[in-house]
Amino acid sequence: MLQAKPPSQSHFILGVDVGGTFTDIVLIRATDGCTFLHKTPSTPTDPSLAMERGITEILVAANATPAEVQYFGHGTTVATNALIEGKTAPTALITTAGFRDILEIRRQRQPHNYNIRIPKPLPPVPRHLRREISERIFMMGRPNVAPTRQELEPHIVDFSAANVAAVAVVFLHSYLNASHEAQVVAWLREALPGTFICASHEVLAEFREYERTSTTVTNAGLGPVMSRYLENLEQRAAAIGLGAKPHIQQSNGGFATPQEAGQLPISTLVSGPAAGVTGAVHLTKQAGFPDTITFDVGGTSTDVCVIQNSTPLIAREREVAGYPVRFPMIDVHSVGAGGGSIAWIDSGGFLQVGPKSAGADPGPACYDRGGTQPTVTDANVVLGRLNQKALLNGRMPIRAELAHAAVEEKIAKPLGLSVEDAAEGILTILNETMVRAVRVITVEQGNDPRRFSLLAFGGAGPLLAGPLARELSMKTTIVPPGPGLLCALGLLMSDARRDFSLTRIVPLRTDARDVIVAAAKQLREKGEQWLASEGAFLSNRVLDWAADTRYLGQSHELTIPMKKGPFDAGAINNLITAFIDEHTRLYGYAADADIELVTLRLTARANVDRPAIDQKPAESTTREKLKDRRKVHFPSRGYIECPIYDRAAFRPGERIVGPAIVEQMDTTAVIFPDQEIHCDEHGNMLIDFL
Amino acid sequence: MSLATTRPAQSKNAGTTDAITAEVIAHRLRAASDEMMAALVKTAYSPNIKERRDCSTGIFDGTGRLLALTAIAPLHLSSLIGTIDSVMAHFPVNQMHPDDAFVVNDPYNGGGSHLPDITMVVPVWSGGRVCAFVANIAHHSDVGGKVPGSESSDCTSIFQEGLRLPPIRLIEQGRLNRNILDIILSNSRTPREREGDLKAQIATNVVGRRRVEEIFERFGTQVTLDGIEAWLDYSETRARAGIRALPPGVYENEDYIDHDGISPRMVRARVKVTIESDHLTFDFTGSDPQMAGSRNMVWNATLAGVYYAVKALIDPDLPPNAGYFRAVDVVAPKGSIFNAQSPAAVGDRGSSGNILGDLIFGAFAKAAPDRVMAGCGPLHAVTFSGIDPRTGEYYVDYETFAGAAGAQHDQDGKDAVRVHVSGAANLPVEAAEHEFSLNILRYELIQDSGGAGRFRGGLGTLREIESWTKEGRLVGRGLRQVAAAPGFGGGANGRTGRFIMYDRDGKKTVLPANFSDLPIGEGERICLETPAGAGFGPPFERDPERVLADVLSEKVSVTAARTLYGVAVKGTGLNLTIDRAATDALRGARHAAS
Secondary structure (H helix, E strand, O other), X not given: OOOOOOOOOOOEEEEEEEOOOEEEEEEEEOOOOOXXXXXXXXXXXXXHHHHHHHHHHHHHHHOOOHHHEEEXXXXXXXXXXXXXXXXXXXXXXXXXXXXXXXHHHOOOOOOOOOXXXXXXXXXXXXXXXXXXXXXXXXXXXXXXXXXOXXXXXXXXXXXXXXXXXXXXXXXXXXXXXXHXXXXXXXXXXXXXXXXXXXXXXXXXXXXXXXXXXXXXXXXXXXXXXXXXXXXXXXXXXXXXXXXXXXXXXXXXOOEEOHHHHHHOHHHHOOHHHHHHHHHHHHHHHHHOOOOEEEEEEOOOOEEEEEEEOOEEOEEEEEEEOOEEEEEEEEOOEEEOOOOOEEEEEOOOOOEEEEEEEOOOOOOOHHHOOOXXXXXXXHHHXXXXXXXXXXXXXXXXXXXXXXXXXXXXXXXXXXXXXXXXXXXXXXXXXXXXXXXXXXXXXXXXXXXOXXXXXXXXXXXXXXXXXXXXXXXXXXXXXXXXXXXXXXHHHHHHHOOEXXXXXXXXXXXXXXXXXXXXXXXXXXXXXXXXXXXHHOOOOEEEEEEEEEEEEEEOOOOOOEEEEEOXXXXXXXXXHHHHHHHHHHHHHHHOOOOOOOEEEEEEEEEEEEEEOOOOOOOOOOOOOOOOOEEEEEEEEEOOOEEXXXXXXXXXXXXOOOEEEOOEEEEEOOEEEEEOOOEEEEEOOOOOEEEEEO | OOOOOOOOOOOOOOOOOOHHHHXXXXXXXXXXXXXXXXXXXXXXXXXXXXXXXXXXXXXXXXXXXXXXXXXXXXXXXXXXXXXXXXXXXXXXXXXXXXXXXXXXXXXXXXXXXXXXXXXXXXXXXXXXXXXXXEEEEEEOOOOOOOOOOOOOOOOOOHHHOOOOOOOEEEEEOOEEOHHHHHHHHHOOOOHHHHHHHHHHHHHHHHHHHHHHHHHHHHHOHHHHHHHHHHHHHHHHHXXXXXXXXXXXXXXXXEEEEOOOOOOOOOEEEEEEEEEEOOEEEEEOOOOOXXXXXXXXXXHHHHHHHHXXXXXXXXXXXXXXXXXXXXXXXXXXXXXXXXXXXXXXXXXXXXXXXXHHHHHHHHHHHHHOOOOOOOOOEOOEEEEEXXXXXXXXXXXXXXXXXXXXXXXXXXXXXXXXXXXXXXXXXXXXXXXXXXXXXXXXXXXXXXXOOOOOOOEOOOOOXXXXXEEOOEEEEEEEEEOOOOOOOOOEOXXXXXXOOEEXXXXXXXOEEEOOOEEEEEEEOOOEEEEEEOOOOOOEOOHHHOOHHHHHHHHHOOOOOHHHHHHHHOOOEEEEOOEEEXXXXXHHHHHHHHHHHO
């Protein structure tokens, strides 16, 4: 059950984001919004160690007691890392006779159409642990075949002998009739106590057996890993004496209890980017920009996501470690280009940027750690956009001449360009990749990027946002107070959320109403049960309905929201009308064909009572905002003597006309000559074209 | 007669456009083509385009040179080549108007490689003249002809294969010619799908045209045209750089198409690959004359096979455009299986395309053994049609099932994948059972089917389907039911494929490799076994641990481990180990014998 006590005199909310390299911790004093940030190296063997240490340290810094922590949001990459590193639990599969190879035949495609050298990814369950039993739900022609306990026995013996830690049960058409799966799960739980067992109808009650099998076995393989992790986490939290239990960030933007996340670990895949987007939703809503593209640029990759009407778009499927996981998650689109991306000349003589990155080691040439390949960072140093002496508030010394030499040697000379033109060229080509990434999630989905503002974060987002916004004629660029803050904010602002679905392929006609209502009742029961189990501290409980629908004969569905739910007498007709409207809006035509329902969807949401966050910009200092001047190169303008500002000294209401460079500890913003800055009351920097 | 794709050499002078601007223009042309593909897949109606992505999009300059192509299935790599020339031959540019759109599907008239592929072309205007064309091509799952799906290997003339459209103006100055649309729709068994897909194709070209216009507006006509030259030069340079890494020489190979669509007969396919410094020539002289059935490849289809192989063998990310094609010459005698002439039937050209892939890889095996895969198992296809008793409605279920890939010098062949030029996905069992009156009873890998080798060939698949369809009819086609996928370097051939029919009493009949209009009664079953991939290197050199792993996973039987690989495996169930002494004896005996 979720714990959240009524506000007391002094209380804090705590967010902990455990990444592969660092564990980020944020602590906010609810009474005055004072924010404490802390970063500590992660401890991959037992991530809760770093967390315990970090929490203890930040509490000391904030002069707070553990008991005063009354909300605890937690993001973790445990599930993602286990998949990528192949460290999932030994998993077995029980499936319908004749179909154990569904997982290996996949959709019968090559991994790449032209690169034959790329092998197929290893299946998450090896063939000798994929076992069949005579069981079948038929659509016609034959009676169903029920499973028997006897046929299961030899498999149970082998699973024990092979030290299997998790078993997935996936039968054909289990979304229509779950009884066979439920029976086998009951037998397995009895025979294999302590083994993580999950059935496909519980993980994903949707048709398309390959995707459902892949999702279910992935969940099974993560179950023991995640459960163990969360047990440790809860014990540590209790040992520290925190006044709240952890709320686990999910990839759908909501949080789950540790018990839930332990049962459905796939719900936490890509929860890191999801937390960032959730924080972005909160921040842009507060700042008055409901339609925003997030632009999160790290060292090796860039994540972009569409937020429309303060709601992030949701994807239904994502491939992780080569296998599809079908589960609702915030639709974050990634491209392999970032601040550390290496620029090179390919065999045809074109300049390429990425996907290779110099990473942290050796890093860009200007770090003087042995890197000789020019990176995006080096190009920015050459142009004076990045500080040519040191980054990270002086902690990272920079040798500009090494950046210059790398760009000159590897790019400028071969292309016959000046070093500045070569550096501008690197950024121009990089920007093409960024433009493409944003067009994929906007134009290709029927959205006009000009309607959106751009939220630039991550270490290199504010550095690279200008040309992107210009090329796509986007509105205001928003630079939040700190590039790492959004993730932490997301952890603290998430609501409880769980998504349910059930496939029912029936024509949308009034004679199908009984089938639809019966399915909807099943879903509603699950949703209400879940809300009830989440405890008394939830408020604003909401059930949102939607339906995946298509024209007869199509193989793809459109998810249509059902505002009044599926029980209303006019529900079917409303759904038909809404489907035709959406099909016309997206594809430009409506067909003269029958429409069918494919899958009903229910999202249960609720707010958790927690102290309000009134997050404030850093305390006022007497620092001078203009800290330096240097020559900065701008396209078609050449070098301009440019003022360098200290972000920390900016006050709300500040207005500055470009060209300008704004430096802060962990990022640098470039204000082009045709741009101006306006600082809002929340500590955001808003950049507009003049 | 030699037919070369090379046009007169283009100027290497990219004008005054700077290198970075030229590259940005190239990026945008490619992005425009990709956006067209996204629009086509998004707005299409039928699963064949939407899910299987049997389509491609492209951009051409005003003289018909290909600038950018987005093709997910490699067989589409050349499907748009020649289309613009043919359109311009029928409609001179000075008779074109803004907002015109042309449609064509006749492979003997610039329209792709078989009739189901319908191409739509739109001119792009800049500075008052036609500066470019955008085009897209989509596989329509029925365009009439003698069988549902319009693809039967036993057609003997293109006139049996469906509606033939020479280049015609479907849209004139923005006005759709409804008469033409009606002709197309009334020639298809599935007109509703066709109308949705054709509308998607029209919408796709609107997107493409706008994008290309934006490029010309943004950079100016001359700078854009200069950028285009630089872009073509770039691809040519890159292709030539890739070719230079290969050892020069002449490499020949021969393979067989084991059924001409009408009867089981060995049809010879020959290639002579000449690698000269930075240039490749593929000469198919010596291949048999065009076949009686529909497995013939028109010139375009052969080019697709060659361009696919070049990309796969020298540079998988090589951007397909007219620049890269300059580094490659193709020769195929007119009237041969690789340059079929009207009215030869061409519907099932995809099957031969896969043999073409093996043929070329086999030739390169001698030049670059570390880049090729051994012979592959091509697809087997069945089309069910009839009346679903649950709804009383007539349906057509067109599906293709993967064979497997051949092994490579350092890795096993991929099990159950589409190979070479074909790439379509399967239909989920649960979707098929909902949509059609069929029960899928088994879908699995076939033990011991992969050709033995130091690296094993991929396993073929078995799919058993029971029909409850009224008036059910079957069309089937397969290759490598006789001429197995050839092993390389001492590796064994892959197992051949077959079709088996079971009646209600379980009585078994082996079907021919190609058939159409075969009745299938309620409760009768068909079992497809697709051909497997071949092995690479001598099987006795396979690491015994790999053999053991294959036995544990039941991909290789204990018997085959012993007889084919010389590895003795002892134990039962999960407790399997290598019997070292027996293995040494088996392998030693082989050594002694040789």
